[in-house]
Amino acid sequence: MPTEHLFIDGALAAADMARRITVVLGDAIAARGVATIALSGGRSPRPVLEALSDAALDWEKVVVTLVDERWVAPDHADSNERLVRETLLRGEAARARFVPMKNGAADAYAGQAACEAGFAALPWPLDIVLLGMGEDGHTASLFPQAKELAEGLSTSALTLTVTPPAAPHQRMSLSAHAILKSRHIFLQIGGAAKKAVYDRALAGGPVKELPIRVALCQHQVSVEVWISE
Numbered sequence: 001m002p003t004e005h006l007f008i009d010g011a012l013a014a015a016d017m018a019r020r021i022t023v024v025l026g027d028a029i030a031a032r033g034v035a036t037i038a039l040s041g042g043r044s045p046r047p048v049l050e051a052l053s054d055a056a057l058d059w060e061k062v063v064v065t066l067v068d069e070r071w072v073a074p075d076h077a078d079s080n081e082r083l084v085r086e087t088l089l090r091g092e093a094a095r096a097r098f099v100p101m102k103n104g105a106a107d108a109y110a111g112q113a114a115c116e117a118g119f120a121a122l123p124w125p126l127d128i129v130l131l132g133m134g135e136d137g138h139t140a141s142l143f144p145q146a147k148e149l150a151e152g153l154s155t156s157a158l159t160l161t162v163t164p165p166a167a168p169h170q171r172m173s174l175s176a177h178a179i180l181k182s183r184h185i186f187l188q189i190g191g192a193a194k195k196a197v198y199d200r201a202l203a204g205g206p207v208k209e210l211p212i213r214v215a216l217c218q219h220q221v222s223v224e225v226w227i228s229e
């Protein structure tokens with residue numbers, strides 16, 4: 001079972017999560033000289049990343065990358081790289097090394113090999129994989145109904161290309177294998193609708209219907225969940 005941190009307010013949850021991330025990254029630097037974190041996109045992480053940006057960390061020793069990315073230019077409004085650059089990689093935190101998922105290839109399928117090579121060169125296991133969840137139960141870009149979902153759940157590669165069935169843009173995503181090859185999984189669940197999906201995912205059912213189960217229902221890596229109303 002995941003460890004749950006319960007908050008009445010999303011801002012308090014975000015501040016607490018940022019504090020916990022700071023501790024884990026600081027401990028990683030002390031133990032191994034480097035700390036690694038993979039971040040999700042979407043709306044949920046914004047306040048966490050803004051708070052984390054002010055953390056007193058040796059940012060030169062921090063590697064920041066992504067859990068998933070939309071195949072759009074890095075200045076596009078839907079770009080997760082843009083989100084991370086605008087919210088986290090400011091001030092002292094700009095000294096962190098950012099490893100993007102998007103590269104210069106014409107599309108995500110053509111860019112897959114270079115993306116995988118970039119991830120293979122990271123120091124594994126990653127210290128933190130910060131996940132979000134959609135109301136359809138997707139996490140990273142592992143979408144229910146996606147034709148690539150079976151691959152995402154079974155491949156030994158770290159990344160894969162996904163065309164979401166009902167969301168815009170081709171995506172790059174961490175595979176389930178990569179998500180579980182981390183020291184800590186942190187998950188944000190904000191609002192009643194997501195909480196209901198989260199509860200359903202904990203209760204059971206096939207991973208292909210609620211892919212978030214891949215992170216929640218396993219014994220490989222510790223999971224902490226920040227839940228807010």
Ligand SMILES: O=C1O[C@H](COP(=O)(O)O)[C@@H](O)[C@H](O)[C@H]1O
Pocket residue numbers: 040041042043044045067068069131132133134135139140141167
């Ligand atoms: O498409 C995505 O959605 C999920 C959830 O996003 P949110 O806006 O509801 O927080 C996100 O975790 C994932 O990284 C993103 O690409």
